Amino acid sequence: MLINTRPDPSPSAHDRTYRGLRTRIMHGEIEPGFSLTLRGIGKEFGVSMTPAREAVRRLVAEGALSLSSSGRVATPDLSNERIEELAALRSLIEVELASRALPRAHMALIDRLQAINGTISSMVENHDSVGYIRTNLEFHRTLYLRAQAPAMLAMAETVWLQLGPTMRKLYGKMRRNEAPHFHRHIIAALKAGDEPGLRLAVRSDVTQGLRMLTT
Template identity: 35%
Template structure:
């Protein structure tokens, strides 16, 4: 096995995206949610090919709803369709990572500040519960549970704002980050991860918009530095095979 790291496995390999929740609504919606959750928690590695029939069989549904779910996720940047119309999880490179981080820093503090007045007591309680579950995940070294909790924490804040403008944009960014972050955590383990959400919680309780923006920003910067100090060599995007170009 001489395959390089993060090189895609042979096509047609089954991809498991099982997810307990999300069992109502149209089938394509359920497939969409399960696929998205699998990406956000990094259950699918970058470069992995996703096929219609393969994913359909792995989920026990017909190819039809999978088609719509894949189209939807790829429109959000979570999957990439090639010139040969084949779909895979996009690979990460330095430039893309930098822009993703920049977009997160621009959008997420803004979204948090705009959501702040909408955060009521119950939501704050849920945020505390999520934060606790993150601590548990970190103690147990459960990377996947940590990533799921981290995602839920951030969007439990942003989604307090009923407007659906900033949230979908930020969701798109997380969708693109998930698989890569997982591969990073996989090399580092959870020991390097720290829970920085207490500052955000304090700012919410104090109704301090500036402090909340700073806490969110610090949380993002921290994750970025974790990458910078650990994975100095990011795979170059130049040496992709011809058929892996974007459509």
């Protein structure tokens, strides 16, 4: 063995661009309605227009970006009806994922979830909204990974992506010092092996935040 200790030796340019944009959108670093240009994206990631276009097309296909009639690309400004739909989808899919993860949830997983929950609290104290969103998603993803259902998890992440820019607005108007309330219910239900309780806790956690956006 000689060189190349990196796991992925050469991520293609369009993939780097895609991933970069994706995390920025999912973590709510871009406000809804913000408009992007292909040349700007290319310049930012040091690539030409071609990979930038491919990354944008991919994100448009996933609903993370919206394409105006003239081809202009921007982060979507969601209507209340669409937010309600996406919240319902989160609830449907994530409750199922949690339910499937429950029989496989050992103590080590619960410990990790509690540690992540602690990080979320510190994010709240530091008023770091992007960090809050990122760590909150990490909490959910850590749980759902145990479900061993990659297609469902991908679906859930697609919904997160669509809600990303809107999340920013949500946690902007959220009252501070509000720790992740229902996360404790989720952990308690996991410990007790209480499936109905887990379903209710996940549904509540997913629904609570989005509800204050549609009013």
